[in-house]
Amino acid sequence: MSVRMAPRLPLILLLMIHGDAGWGVSYSHSHICALKNSSVIMSCNYTYPTGHQIKKVFWTKNPVKGVEPPDLSEDPEYSQRLQYLGDKQQNCTIRLSHVTQKDEHKYCFRFTSDKPGGTWLGHPGVTLTVADLQVESPERVTEGHNVSLTCKSSCTLTDRATFIWYRNSQPLTERRDTNNQLLLQSVRREDAGRYSCALHEHTYISPAVYLNVTYAPKSVSVSISPSEIVEGYSMTLNCSSDSNPPAEISWFKGGTFVGSGRIYSISNISSDHSEEYKCKSRNKHGEKYSDAVTLNIMYPPRNVSVSITGSAEIVEGGSVTLICSSDSNPPALNFSWFKENQSSAVGSGQSFSALQSGRFYCEAHNQHGSQRSDAVTVTVHPGAGKNVIVITAASGGGLFIIIFIIIMCFIK
Incomplete structure (x- = not known):
């Protein structure tokens, strides 16, 4: 048996109540x-x-x-x-x-x-x-340290007693220890759990005791919600880390402290917030920074303007190229061209060739909105023509016809 009995007592002969011997x-x-x-x-x-x-x-x-x-x-x-x-x-x-x-x-x-x-x-x-059996264990142990767990009972167990150890109801190994101690060397966080013990060839398993393994922060990272950040809306940064005990979280924009807590929120976000953010996770065992994340803030076109290639004054029959530029994220891909006092577009694309006089402006579009530029003036002058003038004169009694061909430029 696995239980040591009390020392053997001398044979006890009990007399019969009536006093007769032999009972x-x-x-x-x-x-x-x-x-x-x-x-x-x-x-x-x-x-x-x-x-x-x-x-x-x-x-x-x-x-x-x-x-x-x-x-x-x-x-x-x-x-x-x-x-x-x-x-x-x-x-x-x-x-x-x-x-x-x-x-x-x-x-x-x-x-x-x-x-x-x-x-x-x-x-x-x-x-x-x-x-019953009881597991004695420290309440917590720091990762990398050694810890010893003891299986004890108020009964006196024999030296031949063999023990089986369990973590989270699963046998630790097939090996059965010859003593009542379980030594965990260089403890890892995976060693945390509920430990119980039993005697070989006994079905009874002791109540479980939780071993708490503490460690410095690891696997620190930042997640962004929503994944697409639009100017004017709100967004949150979430710092996650693996640590025990739970870590204190600090937030940094660039190298400047901007807040604390696991979640950092920004309302009415603008492009001014487009900078690197990172969090720091810290407990009594150490600290660790996350990798930096840069906010990619989406916004509609702004600062839309028209530039002119060459001169805005051209001769009839020629053309001037107008180019539309804007600041937007993502970059504007759709452009429309308008002539003042006309409701419908006169062209599309980032560049436009003007053939006539007038005031022109462009409109840039992306999925978050659109904006119009100021108008620019294009002037077209009349083109060159040819006129033949015939002049008749008399000289020396003869008729001379002198034909002068005069090429003149005039304004229509």
Whole structure:
């Protein structure tokens, strides 16, 4: 067995109440300490005078003087767990299985013979104590340190007792320790959990004790919500870290402290917030910074303007190229061109060729909005023409026709 019994006592011969010699019961142990849910053997022998034949043998508990003791084999709480291993001659040993604290009583053997007055109750009996196993462990241990867990019981366990250790109800290894200690060297965070112990060949498992492994912050990171940040709206930064005990969180914009707490919120966000952010996670074991994140803030086109390639004054038949530029995120891809006092667009694309005089402006678009530029003036002058002028004159009695071809430029 895995339980050490009390020292063996000398044979106790108990005299019959009437004083006749030869009657008695001797118990191997007057006190037995058993583990919860284990089986207990109560060994005993009995004697009686020659000439008597034993008719009935049974065990009882907590006998009261003057009251007929009950037979435990007829008690529903014992009938399925009590097994008589003795006989009707001299051996009165029993086995009691699956003991619990409710079984902590004084047990006595009683027998009767075939002759009048031939009854005997063996005092003082066997006192049964039921104990459980307990795990002793420090409440917490720092990662990298060593820790020892001890499996203890109020019962005295034999040196041959072998132990099985469990973490979170799973056996740690197939190896069974030859002592009642479990040594965890260079503890890791994965070693945290609920530890319990048991004795080999016993079904009872001790109550679990939680081992808390503390460590400095690790795996510090920042997440952004929502994933797409639009100017004028609100957003939050969330700092997560693996640490025990929980860490204190600080926030930094660039290198400047801007707040504390696991969540950092920004309302009515603008492009001025487009800078690197990072968090610092700190507990009593150390600190660690996250990688920096840069806010990518989306906004509609602004500062839309039109530039002119070359001169805004051209000769009829030529053209001037207008280019639309804007500041936006994401960059504007759609552009529309308008001539003042006209409701419909006269062109599209980032560049536009003006062929006539007028005031023109562009409109830049992205998925977050649009904006118009100021108008620019384009002036187209008339183009060059050719005129032939015929002049007639007289000289020397002859008619000379002098033809002058004059090329003139004029304004239409």
